[in-house]
Amino acid sequence: MIEKVCQSCGMPMGTTDDLYGTEANGSLSKDYCKFCYVDGKFVDDCTMEQMMKLCIDLNVAYNEFLTPADAEKLVGGFFPSLKRWKK
Numbered sequence: 160m161i162e163k164v165c166q167s168c169g170m171p172m173g174t175t176d177d178l179y180g181t182e183a184n185g186s187l188s189k190d191y192c193k194f195c196y197v198d199g200k201f202v203d204d205c206t207m208e209q210m211m212k213l214c215i216d217l218n219v220a221y222n223e224f225l226t227p228a229d230a231e232k233l234v235g236g237f238f239p240s241l242k243r244w245k246k
Contacts, residue, residue: 165192166242167201168214169234190242207244211235 163172170192172178180188183199195202203210211234218230225233238244 164241165195166190167195167244168192168210169237169241170194195243201243207238210244211238214238 164170165172165178167190170178172192176187178192180191180193180196181198182188188196190196191201205213211231214234215227215230218225218234219227222230239246
């Protein structure tokens with residue numbers, strides 16, 4: 160089974176609705192987490208590179224076995240395919 164991820168930051172969404180953001184009408188977003196998307200808008204107006212930097216830093220901070228280079232390779236490998244960043 161492929162786990163659903165936020166289509167902005169790549170965070171795994173889990174098996175409950177707890178991490179999903181909201182649309183303007185209050186319904187849950189099908190694509191984005193609550194840290195990226197609230198009331199139908201992105202929380203931060205940032206570039207893909209800025210979001211990648213944030214996610215690399217968070218991955219390294221919360222995973223003692225992940226080096227910055229490995230985190231950069233991991234994040235850089237899938238970010239361009241996320242809905243928010245696809246061109």
